Amino acid sequence: MSLRPTVDFLLNDWLGVEALNQRERFADHSRETFDAVLDTCERIAREKYAPFNRTVDTQEPHFDGERVVLPQATHDAHQAYAESGMLSAAQDYAIGGMQLPYTVEAAANAFFAMASVSIGSGMLTVGNANLLMAHGTEAQKRVFALNEFAGRWSGTMCLSEPQAGSSLSDVATRAVPDGEGFMDDPLGPRFRLKGNKMWISAGEHELTENIVHLVLAKIPGPDGKLPPGVKGISLFVVPKKLVDADARLTGERNDVALAGLNHKCGWRGTTNTLLNFGEGRFPVRGAAGAIGYLVGQPGEGLRCMFHMMNEARIGVGMAATMLGMAGYHASLDYAKNRPQGRPVGPQGKDPSRPQSRIIEHADVKRMLLAQKSYCEGALALELYCARLVDEQHTGAPEAADEARLLLEVLTPIAKSWPSEWCLEANSLAIQVHGGYGYTRDFPVEQYWRDNRLNMIHEGTHGIQAMDLLGRKVLMENGRGLQLLAKRFNATIERALQVPALAAHANALGQALAQLGAATQAAWATGDPAEALANAVPYLQAFGHTVLAWVWLDVALAAQAAPEGAARTGRLAAARFFFHYELPKTGAWLAVVSRRDPTCAELPEEAF
């Protein structure tokens, strides 16, 4: 079974992505060039990623005392990816890019995530380089970002610390000016950093010649104390090996040391590290302290980081989606081949009959259709958000501003919804396999383990929920929510004209009204502690309502397509979502609306 027909349908029949080539930036592109990119990525993912997904799980990265060792397959996959040009796909022609729309880039990267999410496809490197392109000096762009896009160096994002995960305001890494003339370094104001960064993905390896760390740290005030809160956080580019202004390695090792590898539940193809900055393990020019160059202005570090967050979070949502999809395809294949049980007729079961294949049982069909509705719905949502990113960057001013605000509201959903529900899809894929699914002889347990990360990193589920209800639906006087409602209503209007979809349209209209009322009720007392006590049920209801809208819109496109199994399947997945999933929002919104204090008020000793 191939992912490609689903991607093609969503990109072309639903989103009409080809129309983007009417914009100046994409004028050289066409359906043919988009297809060629998808073909290449599909092929590399099939040849260099999928066959090694289990290898990278069983051959966990290890430190041999000198270097971190990864399987050869990871090196080969990284090289193939870099050579494909995908690291710079969205960049200008002038710097070697393809000026590819982000929507197509995201769709192309989906093949790698499905084949082997943890071998990775350069998401961190691209995010790191994009950030430098937006906030770096000309020298920082030329030296660091361009070499990352070229695949010569790779990138990391160093935010978290052992004591500062969700609460980045407590970052304790300190950065002090590096002696006289620190302002005059060609690579930017030069500082010395000291501190520990926890959980850093791809923080140490030999895949590339150098590693470019982007590090959040605080510059102490005149009293030597670190400024409190997020406003005191600055951003630094800290290469593992020092380089000159012409991007040549100087031969000096920077004072960044691997303190240890984390041994993870899944996603083992990517190293995860505790890094010590500036502890003196590799003194530079006779002194301890990692050399780092300031990016942007002091105190603007988190703002610079968040500039890239929408795309990073769509990337996480896409990873979760494709892991769910991989499990769906595996369990569908299994269900078509596994004989077990017999149909129940009016006279009970007839043991003389041959066994059925499990796909013939209604409950197995339920589990498969649930997976299909979660994963294909999530893929549609991610591509929709990617299309909004293109609109934000290349649309007319009013449309671009609308896309920006819609993304603000939708990004917590794009990150969190697949992380929860495509993980649930992976659990169902195990269930479809029965006992075999619980063994390492089948791939589905690994998909679940790999996917379990996504509710944790890039802002936990709880943090995303508070961002949505505490900030995003309120910002600009609720205009984001109003814009979203407008889009929902446009879809509802169209679906009301199609008899087969009219009931779904009405159900979505009711769910939207309930969501609006619950948002107001949550904030009725204006007390954030009360409003946010049930932020996660709110996130769940909001996400399910968004997915119902996405499915209704996709169903409109499916309805217009020629008869066939694919059309029947899409319409059934939409129906499943409306009949089995959307009604759940009522229970979630009930606790939100009455600001239910059951959890918040329980004293610790009662647990």
Ligand SMILES: Cc1cc2nc3c(=O)[nH]c(=O)nc-3n(C[C@H](O)[C@H](O)[C@H](O)COP(=O)(O)OP(=O)(O)OC[C@H]3O[C@@H](n4cnc5c(N)ncnc54)[C@H](O)[C@@H]3O)c2cc1C
């Ligand atoms: C495999 C992996 C890869 C990672 N890669 C990177 C990386 O490359 N770079 C990087 O910087 N970080 C990375 N991280 C770190 C990741 O972003 C953090 O783990 C995450 O932000 C949560 O922080 P924490 O682990 O300290 O958990 P905590 O912040 O301690 O949270 C624990 C629990 O408490 C909840 N909680 C915390 N605060 C609140 C609150 N105010 N209100 C309600 N609930 C709250 C959380 O939702 C969570 O359920 C990675 C993590 C993992 C596991």
